[in-house]
Amino acid sequence: MSEVKQEVIFRRSKRVTLRPVLEQDVPLLLKWINDPEVSKYLKVHLPMMEADENEWFTSMHKRKPRDMVVAIVVDDKPIGTMGLHGIDHRQGHATTGALIGEKDCWDKGYGSEAKMLLLEFAFNVLNLRKVYSNVIAFNERSHAYSLKCGYKEEGRLKDHHYAQGKYWDQIWLSVYRNDWELLWETFRKEHEGFLMV
Ligand SMILES: CC(C)(COP(=O)(O)OP(=O)(O)OC[C@H]1O[C@@H](n2cnc3c(N)ncnc32)[C@H](O)[C@@H]1OP(=O)(O)O)[C@@H](O)C(=O)NCCC(=O)NCCS
Numbered sequence: 061m062s063e064v065k066q067e068v069i070f071r072r073s074k075r076v077t078l079r080p081v082l083e084q085d086v087p088l089l090l091k092w093i094n095d096p097e098v099s100k101y102l103k104v105h106l107p108m109m110e111a112d113e114n115e116w117f118t119s120m121h122k123r124k125p126r127d128m129v130v131a132i133v134v135d136d137k138p139i140g141t142m143g144l145h146g147i148d149h150r151q152g153h154a155t156t157g158a159l160i161g162e163k164d165c166w167d168k169g170y171g172s173e174a175k176m177l178l179l180e181f182a183f184n185v186l187n188l189r190k191v192y193s194n195v196i197a198f199n200e201r202s203h204a205y206s207l208k209c210g211y212k213e214e215g216r217l218k219d220h221h222y223a224q225g226k227y228w229d230q231i232w233l234s235v236y237r238n239d240w241e242l243l244w245e246t247f248r249k250e251h252e253g254f255l256m257v
Contacts (some may be wrong), residue, residue, distance in 0.1 A: 092161025
């Protein structure tokens, strides 16, 4: 009997699907988070063990509704994760994190496409007014993709992060709903017929 493929979709655009993280993703998460070419851009530095990843996965539901993480899927393959953290309804803000672990998928616009879908959820469903994130100054790719999604620099913590034998600034970036809405208009037209939001 042929297997029926069950596709889980949380959000979708032309090339990107966001779906909940599944248990079957855990080995990939382990590969991505331990890859030094990926983790150098993140705050983690100690080796992540299978037990750490399993615990992270099984405890994820307990962090609702303040935190949510989704898998980024392209051509039916998970390539990374993206999330909203510290969702604060009183202040109307949350922070974001992203990790595309498949390095051959960098610089193809998947990150910004996924981020536009996540921001649509943050602004149009959660009714947040501001989403912020921080990036280590040498992570020019992350800085650039955030700007593409409407983020603007709000400030810097000088010499805040030690990596590669020296201290780097930590840059704080935010996107406000009004600024994002203008970009969303264009995005919506470009993705017409594909969008599931
Ligand atoms: C950061 C990340 C999510 C971005 O996703 P992505 O799909 O690679 O990003 P996009 O392709 O949408 O945008 C990247 C942009 O950065 C630009 N870029 C890449 N390297 C650059 C550099 N050294 N200087 C300036 N711009 C750069 C690209 O040209 C592209 O812009 P363009 O589309 O205008 O040409 C992904 O690369 C990633 O997960 N990296 C590793 C982990 C990480 O850094 N996470 C974020 C921590 S804050």
